[in-house]
Amino acid sequence: MDKRLVIDRVSFSLNGRDVVGTTHPGERLSAFLREKAGARDVKVGCDAGDCGACTVLVEGEIVCACLMPAQQAEGREVETLAGLNDDALMAALAKSFEAHGAAQCGICTPGMMVSAIALLRGTPRPSEAAVMDALGGVLCRCTGYRKIIEAVMAVGAEIDAQDPEGHTGAAIQRLDGADKVTGRERFGDDIAPPETLVVRVIRSPFNRAGFSFGNLEGWAASTSGIEAFLTSADIKGKNCFGVIPAFADQPVFAETEARFRGEAVAAIVGTPDAVRTFSDEDLPIRWEERPAALTIAEAMSNGAQLHEGRDGNIMCGGFVTCGLPDDALKAADVAVEGHFTTSFVEHAYIEPEAGFAEMIGGRVEVHACTQAPVMDLDSLEEILGLDRTQIRVVPTGCGGGFGSKLDISVQPYLALAALKTGKPVRINYSRTESMQSTTKRHPGEMTVRIGATHDGKLCGMVFDGLFNTGAYASWGPTVATRVPVHASGPYAIANYRADAKGIHTHCPPSGAFRGFGVPQAAIAQESLFDELADKLGIDPLEFRITNALQNGDRTVCGQVFEHGVGIKACFEALQAAWDAERAAAAVVNAQGTAIKRGVGVAGGWYGCGNTSLPNPSTIKAGVRADGQIVLHQGAMDIGQGANTVIAQIFASALGVPTTSLELIGGDTDVTPDAGKTSASRQTFVSGNAAKLAGEALRATILAQVNASEASKITSGDGALALRDG
Numbered sequence: 001m002d003k004r005l006v007i008d009r010v011s012f013s014l015n016g017r018d019v020v021g022t023t024h025p026g027e028r029l030s031a032f033l034r035e036k037a038g039a040r041d042v043k044v045g046c047d048a049g050d051c052g053a054c055t056v057l058v059e060g061e062i063v064c065a066c067l068m069p070a071q072q073a074e075g076r077e078v079e080t081l082a083g084l085n086d087d088a089l090m091a092a093l094a095k096s097f098e099a100h101g102a103a104q105c106g107i108c109t110p111g112m113m114v115s116a117i118a119l120l121r122g123t124p125r126p127s128e129a130a131v132m133d134a135l136g137g138v139l140c141r142c143t144g145y146r147k148i149i150e151a152v153m154a155v156g157a158e159i160d161a162q163d164p165e166g167h168t169g170a171a172i173q174r175l176d177g178a179d180k181v182t183g184r185e186r187f188g189d190d191i192a193p194p195e196t197l198v199v200r201v202i203r204s205p206f207n208r209a210g211f212s213f214g215n216l217e218g219w220a221a222s223t224s225g226i227e228a229f230l231t232s233a234d235i236k237g238k239n240c241f242g243v244i245p246a247f248a249d250q251p252v253f254a255e256t257e258a259r260f261r262g263e264a265v266a267a268i269v270g271t272p273d274a275v276r277t278f279s280d281e282d283l284p285i286r287w288e289e290r291p292a293a294l295t296i297a298e299a300m301s302n303g304a305q306l307h308e309g310r311d312g313n314i315m316c317g318g319f320v321t322c323g324l325p326d327d328a329l330k331a332a333d334v335a336v337e338g339h340f341t342t343s344f345v346e347h348a349y350i351e352p353e354a355g356f357a358e359m360i361g362g363r364v365e366v367h368a369c370t371q372a373p374v375m376d377l378d379s380l381e382e383i384l385g386l387d388r389t390q391i392r393v394v395p396t397g398c399g400g401g402f403g404s405k406l407d408i409s410v411q412p413y414l415a416l417a418a419l420k421t422g423k424p425v426r427i428n429y430s431r432t433e434s435m436q437s438t439t440k441r442h443p444g445e446m447t448v449r450i451g452a453t454h455d456g457k458l459c460g461m462v463f464d465g466l467f468n469t470g471a472y473a474s475w476g477p478t479v480a481t482r483v484p485v486h487a488s489g490p491y492a493i494a495n496y497r498a499d500a501k502g503i504h505t506h507c508p509p510s511g512a513f514r515g516f517g518v519p520q521a522a523i524a525q526e527s528l529f530d531e532l533a534d535k536l537g538i539d540p541l542e543f544r545i546t547n548a549l550q551n552g553d554r555t556v557c558g559q560v561f562e563h564g565v566g567i568k569a570c571f572e573a574l575q576a577a578w579d580a581e582r583a584a585a586a587v588v589n590a591q592g593t594a595i596k597r598g599v600g601v602a603g604g605w606y607g608c609g610n611t612s613l614p615n616p617s618t619i620k621a622g623v624r625a626d627g628q629i630v631l632h633q634g635a636m637d638i639g640q641g642a643n644t645v646i647a648q649i650f651a652s653a654l655g656v657p658t659t660s661l662e663l664i665g666g667d668t669d670v671t672p673d674a675g676k677t678s679a680s681r682q683t684f685v686s687g688n689a690a691k692l693a694g695e696a697l698r699a700t701i702l703a704q705v706n707a708s709e710a711s712k713i714t715s716g717d718g719a720l721a722l723r724d725g
């Protein structure tokens with residue numbers, strides 16, 4: 001392959017200023033804008049024209065900057081979100097986005113807003129269909145699009161005044177919204193300066209393969225622009241990580257055998273040009289492909305054992321039983337049985353894993369997108385073999401996570417490369433790399449039997465589930481233990497047995513993804529409920545209302561919720577819509593056309609927070625000498641709003657307006673551990689920590705000046721003031 005660099009000059013107008021730079025054939029406009037023109041507000045989600053995150057305007061027309069060669073911008077006018085910030089129409093759109101909560105994680109927001117501006121310039125009052133059409137090329141994984149569409153349609157409309165206190169329960173705008181709607185938010189790949197050394201991970205091209213290296217030193221020394229290579233030999237601590245310490249089993253670099261396609265075996269560190277022109281075939285590495293077990297059946301029958309001590313490739317299992325389920329099923333008036341298979345699901349956040357690391361004062365600092373900065377620090381401490389005081393983890397903005405960014409990904413490669421080269425380094429997974437190497441939703445194989453009596457009461461259930469946890473454990477133990485607890489759904493079943501196991505295969509690791517296996521189990525259980533209702537001649541909604549848990553009922557684990565069980569009320573609230581939709585569907589279906597309409601109902605539940613584990617969270621707050629109240633909020637906001645809601649809870653407890661707080665986010669040097677952002681725990685757990693912190697700070701302040709309980713605290717103008725209430 002001819003790797004000579006052909007350099008060309010390109011000049012164009014970017015946001016009204018002239019840009020001149022060198023480019024090479026094939027360089028994407030998105031890359032040029034981000035790396036050579038400082039336009040980090042242009043985001044990259046796929047580099048393939050699929051996600052629209054890179055949308056810019058060229059001569060006023062929307063363009064996927066990742067699909068346009070930089071040379072094609074020659075002599076043209078390019079506009080990005082940051083350049084439009086002074087534009088009155090963009091300012092109105094930004095206000096509307098903030099007012100409608102249209103930016104959640106914010107990674108799609110620049111592309112959305114630029115696309116919307118192109119529409120609004122020609123059509124100030126667009127129809128919903130026109131908005132949907134204009135934004136159709138930009139994907140959003142957070143909002144469900146509704147708020148974005150409403151925000152675009154409402155540009156220029158009056159915006160409701162915000163509650164001045166902004167306390168718990170008030171629908172205020174996101175406290176971190178302004179950075180998202182102006183393109184200032186910095187995500188994982190937005191930290192590194194241009195020309196920073198790039199880390200590129202070398203991955204197995206086979207599902208299972210032995211491998212050995214040739215003369216890596218010689219290759220690196222003779223290859224221009226390559227600064228270093230990394231293998232397991234560079235790991236001074238443990239070449240092993242995992243989110244559940246007792247099950248930690250994943251190497252940073254495989255040592256002799258790769259257990260899944262996409263597993264890391266080495267990494268190179270080089271200049272951007274050297275890494276760009278590098279091809280995997282250049283590296284002296286010999287592969288020996290081996291038979292792989294890709295399905296649960298293969299792994300449990302004749303598949304090679306992936307991990308010592310996990311016979312039959314069974315990682316672990318969970319089990320819950322109560323009553324006499326087999327007897328109950330025999331005695332049931334009606335019983336149904338089904339086998340259900342679910343597939344891998346990719347999280348598909350718009351921001352692939354990315355980050356930056358550098359050595360500062362002899363310590364290694366890692367900036368990366370994550371859902372769990374302190375867990376990242378814990379892992380790095382083990383892997384690097386360094387005292388944790390020598391490592392700092394600073395989370396960047398997180399462009400979606402949905403569970404997968406709970407596990408470390410880029411962090412060890414960044415830290416190892418910074419330590420080895422002593423220089424700043426960056427990494428940005430390609431979409432392919434992200435999909436190959438990071439965790440997925442567990443595929444499930446489930447066999448379920450459920451019985452009921454003539455009056456529609458559930459009497460027994462037996463659930464058997466096998467879950468493909470891939471080559472490494474990740475959150476597989478959580479799935480194996482959480483599924484049996486929740487496979488009943490939010491229903492009262494006196495006789496129950498559920499068994500779930502995680503099975504290792506030569507697939508990518510399965511991990512955390514909304515519900516930890518519970519949605520898979522719900523597909524099986526809810527489908528069989530419909531069959532049961534059908535056989536009993538009972539309306540499916542009524543069947544669920546009859547069996548829904550209520551206050552004081554005992555769950556299949558024997559837990560009794562004394563209050564707050566709302567599932568029956570939820571189902572009952574659906575009654576009118578259910579009746580109307582069923583009637584409408586009956587009319588459509590009576591027409592005898594090929595296309596039929598169905599109406600369904602399903603319930604679901606899962607525990608909030610860590611499964612069967614402590615759920616600690618620490619929130620730190622205080623008052624600076626200038627009277628400014630500071631809240632250290634380490635619960636990662638991945639778009640769900642933790643930065644705002646936890647501040648609201650704290651401000652309510654302290655008795656000050658939410659907007660008067662100074663927020664300091666995650667940073668393992670200065671902000672305590674609020675635990676990981678997963679399992680819907682942050683509002684409840686960190687929110688309660690914030691409440692306690694607010695109450696404690698209030699009590700401390702009042703005690704200092706012997707003020708009454710009803711005193712009003714205000715902060716500002718360089719002082720903290722108290723007024724008797």
Ligand code: FES
Pocket residue numbers: 043044045046047048049050051052053054055064065066067
């Ligand atoms: S469409 Fe360009 S980055 Fe996805």
Ligand code: FES
Pocket residue numbers: 102103104105106107108109139140141142143350399400639
């Ligand atoms: S706000 Fe759209 S992807 Fe997160």
